[in-house]
Amino acid sequence: MNNELLTKTKMSEIVGWSEANGRRWVKHFKDCIPTVTSKNKVMYTSESLRIMMFLKKMNEAGLTIPEIKKIIDIEGIPKNEKEELRLIEKYRQDPIHNEFDEKIKGTIPSTGEMMIPYLEIIKDGEAYSASEITEELVEYFKLGEEQRLMKYENTSDIIFLSRVRSVRYSLKKENYIEEVNKLTYKITNEGQELLNESSSEIKEEIEELEKVVDPLTIVKEKLTDLTNELADNLLKQLRNVHWVKFEDIVVELLTEMGYGDGQVTQRTNDEGLDGVIKEDKLGLDNIYVQAKRYAANNSVGRDVVQSFSGALDGKGARKGVFITTSYFTEGAKKYAERLESKKIILIDGIELSKLMVAHNVGVDINHTFVVKAIDYDYFKDE
Structure with a gap:
C-alpha cells in the first residue's frame, strides 16, 4: 500500500463494499479508523484501508458488527497481517458455536478461577497487550474452540471474553494491575504482593474481587433486556403489516x-x-x-x-x-x-x-449514552 490519501467512497470500492455499506462500517468503527484532513476534506490513509480490510475479513468469518466491536474491545486492533490472521481464525464463527450449551458453559473458567492466572501471566512486570494475556489464558486453561466461542443464551456476548473483561476490570479497580496504554497492562506492586500471600488470604481476596462489578456490564445487561423487549414488540408489528x-x-x-x-x-x-x-x-x-x-x-x-x-x-x-x-x-x-x-x-x-x-430498520434511536475513555495518544510526547 502507498501513501495515497483515499476518499471514503474509494476506500469502500477497494475493500469491495458498496459506498453505503462502507459508510456504515466507517461509522461504526470511526474510533478505530484513522483519518487526516486534506483541503478541508476528511481523507483516509493506507492504514485506514488495512483496518477496513481486516473488518471485512472478520465479517466474512461470520462475525457481526457488535461481535467485532466486543472482540476489538478485548484484543485491540491487530498491528500486522500475522495478528489479523490469528484473530480471524480465533474467532471464526462455526454454527456449532451459535447454540448455547449449559455443559460447555460449565467447563469455562469462572472469573474467580482466572484472577491469579491473569496475574501470574504478567508477574514479570513487563507490559502485555490484552490480546496476549487472553491468548495465554486460553493456553493456561487448555480451552477448545467451543469453550472460547460459546455465547450466553439469547445474546451475542462470548462467555469467555466477558469473563476475561470482568477479571481485568476487578484487578484494575483494586490496583493489582494498571493500564499503561490502550488495552496494555502490567502488574502493580500490590499485584506482586498478592501473589506472595498465603493461599487462604488469596482465596479471601478473590472472593472480594468477584464482588466487584463493572458498571458497563450492568448497563449492557439492561440494554440486552431493552433490546429483547423491543424485538418482541417489533415482531408483533411485522405480523400485522x-x-x-x-x-x-x-x-x-x-x-x-x-x-x-x-x-x-x-x-x-x-x-x-x-x-x-x-x-x-x-x-x-x-x-x-x-x-x-x-x-x-x-x-x-x-x-x-x-x-x-x-x-x-x-x-x-x-x-x-x-x-x-x-x-x-x-x-x-x-x-x-x-x-x-x-x-x-x-x-x-x-x-x-x-x-x-x-441494523436500524424500522426503529429509531431513543436515547444515546456516551462512555468516554482516556486518549493515551494525547499524553504522548510529540
Missing part, C-alpha cells in the same frame, strides 16, 4: 446488512415474497429471497422450504434466504442443512426482529 410493506422491509434489511442492492421482483398477494439481492453491480451473483408473513403458531415446514429450493433451481441460483415471522420445523431446518448444491439460510421471526434492531 400489509404484505407489500413486508416485502419492502425484508429487502431493505438484507440490503442494510451489506449483501448488495436489493429489489422486490414481483407483487402478488400471497403473503410471500420473491426478491433478489444483487451481490455485484452486474448481477453476476444473486441471492433470492422468499418470506412468509405468518402468525406465531403457524410453522414453516419442510415442504415449503423444499418448494423454495426448487424455485432456486429454476433460476439456476445457489443462494437463498427464507424468512418467516413464525418459526421453522425441525424437518425444515434439517432439510436446509443437508443441501449440497446450494445454500439456503432460514431466518425465523425472533432472529428477523433482532436483525432489524441491530
Whole structure:
C-alpha cells in the first residue's frame, strides 16, 4: 500500500463494499479508523484501508458488527497481517458455536478461577497487550474452540471474553494491575504482593474481587433486556403489516446488512415474497429471497422450504434466504442443512426482529449514552 490519501467512497470500492455499506462500517468503527484532513476534506490513509480490510475479513468469518466491536474491545486492533490472521481464525464463527450449551458453559473458567492466572501471566512486570494475556489464558486453561466461542443464551456476548473483561476490570479497580496504554497492562506492586500471600488470604481476596462489578456490564445487561423487549414488540408489528410493506422491509434489511442492492421482483398477494439481492453491480451473483408473513403458531415446514429450493433451481441460483415471522420445523431446518448444491439460510421471526434492531430498520434511536475513555495518544510526547 502507498501513501495515497483515499476518499471514503474509494476506500469502500477497494475493500469491495458498496459506498453505503462502507459508510456504515466507517461509522461504526470511526474510533478505530484513522483519518487526516486534506483541503478541508476528511481523507483516509493506507492504514485506514488495512483496518477496513481486516473488518471485512472478520465479517466474512461470520462475525457481526457488535461481535467485532466486543472482540476489538478485548484484543485491540491487530498491528500486522500475522495478528489479523490469528484473530480471524480465533474467532471464526462455526454454527456449532451459535447454540448455547449449559455443559460447555460449565467447563469455562469462572472469573474467580482466572484472577491469579491473569496475574501470574504478567508477574514479570513487563507490559502485555490484552490480546496476549487472553491468548495465554486460553493456553493456561487448555480451552477448545467451543469453550472460547460459546455465547450466553439469547445474546451475542462470548462467555469467555466477558469473563476475561470482568477479571481485568476487578484487578484494575483494586490496583493489582494498571493500564499503561490502550488495552496494555502490567502488574502493580500490590499485584506482586498478592501473589506472595498465603493461599487462604488469596482465596479471601478473590472472593472480594468477584464482588466487584463493572458498571458497563450492568448497563449492557439492561440494554440486552431493552433490546429483547423491543424485538418482541417489533415482531408483533411485522405480523400485522400489509404484505407489500413486508416485502419492502425484508429487502431493505438484507440490503442494510451489506449483501448488495436489493429489489422486490414481483407483487402478488400471497403473503410471500420473491426478491433478489444483487451481490455485484452486474448481477453476476444473486441471492433470492422468499418470506412468509405468518402468525406465531403457524410453522414453516419442510415442504415449503423444499418448494423454495426448487424455485432456486429454476433460476439456476445457489443462494437463498427464507424468512418467516413464525418459526421453522425441525424437518425444515434439517432439510436446509443437508443441501449440497446450494445454500439456503432460514431466518425465523425472533432472529428477523433482532436483525432489524441491530441494523436500524424500522426503529429509531431513543436515547444515546456516551462512555468516554482516556486518549493515551494525547499524553504522548510529540
